[in-house]
Amino acid sequence: xxxxxxxxxRREGVIDPxxxxxxxxxxxxxxxxxxxxxxxxxxAGRTEKHISNTLRIIREVARFTDSQTVGEISADGVNRYAGxxxxxxxxxxxxxxxxxxxxxFTKWLSSHHKLPRDPLxxxxxxxxKADRRRERxxxxxxxxxxxxxxxxxxxxxxxxxxxxRLLLYRTALQTALRSNELRSLTRGRFYFESRAPYITxxxxxxxxxxxxxxxxxxxxxIELKAHVGRxxxxxxxFNLPHEASLAGMxxxxxxxxxxxxxxEA
Numbered sequence: 001x002x003x004x005x006x007x008x009x010r011r012e013g014v015i016d017p018x019x020x021x022x023x024x025x026x027x028x029x030x031x032x033x034x035x036x037x038x039x040x041x042x043x044a045g046r047t048e049k050h051i052s053n054t055l056r057i058i059r060e061v062a063r064f065t066d067s068q069t070v071g072e073i074s075a076d077g078v079n080r081y082a083g084x085x086x087x088x089x090x091x092x093x094x095x096x097x098x099x100x101x102x103x104x105f106t107k108w109l110s111s112h113h114k115l116p117r118d119p120l121x122x123x124x125x126x127x128x129k130a131d132r133r134r135e136r137x138x139x140x141x142x143x144x145x146x147x148x149x150x151x152x153x154x155x156x157x158x159x160x161x162x163x164x165r166l167l168l169y170r171t172a173l174q175t176a177l178r179s180n181e182l183r184s185l186t187r188g189r190f191y192f193e194s195r196a197p198y199i200t201x202x203x204x205x206x207x208x209x210x211x212x213x214x215x216x217x218x219x220x221x222i223e224l225k226a227h228v229g230r231x232x233x234x235x236x237x238f239n240l241p242h243e244a245s246l247a248g249m250x251x252x253x254x255x256x257x258x259x260x261x262x263x264e265a
Contacts, residue, residue: 025114026071030062033070033114037105047180057101070109075122078102082123092131099125143257144173150257158241158249165253167227168238175199175214179246185237187228190221197221 025033034055041051062068064084065077082095103120110118139147151166160168172182181201189200197220201212216224228237241249 022113022116025109026116027069028114029068030058030070030073033109034058037108040108049180054101054104057098058105061098061102070106070115073102073106073119075120078120078123091128092126093128096125096128099123139173146257146261147253150260151253154253154256157252158245160239160241160249164227164239165249167223168240169250169253170220171199171216171224171238174216174220177201177212177214179240179243181212182238183236183240183243186235187231187233187237190224190228190237192221192225 037058038051038055041054046054061078061081062073064081065073067073067077078099082099085098086095103123103125106115106118106120109115147169148166151169152162154162154165156162157165168182171177177185177199184201185199189202191198191200196215197218198213198215201214224237231237240246
């Protein structure tokens, strides 16, 4: 009888069916909505790493605020979460990334009529430039010369021989390819016979999701040709360590170069 009465009210316009549907969606669990949101991110071409990090942060915020359904997400709870991770010593850049993840989720919920409004519209993100922990800069030519020498004379690090690390660093410097882009390279991505040798990186591996063509010097092309000739066609060109260890490997070589520089001084 209640269902029949509600149907009659909808027909008469007393109950707005759209608002009724939004009310029903807002009572669904966060986890059930995350399945649809994950599909949305994947369809938009986001990387698996970005998707997993985004979902992890949303679940982390939900646990902290004790939110089970999307209707329970509130600006006050998210602001408390931001304050908590700030007290834990996280940088403004990291806090901004966490707030971006949860705010993008609630914005998607409201734009897809799963919430009547965006509950986090008033939540502001910190300026990452106000609390930058690591300042980025270019590697100076004289610094590269010292790194080159220290790497060639150094030990095996993270499973990579000195000569392979040196080849990796040279390729990174001349192409500006990022870590994941270098990791995706196979023998078929190198074009040594062209008048100007170059390396290609497919859109699925690049940050801007576009095919990249990066030219390299002839000297490097000769060294890479000898190196990739020993690789299977679909095998990775470089024996890179786990992504969590890659930066540490480079820092160790930089530290060795700095040690030699200080010794000379």
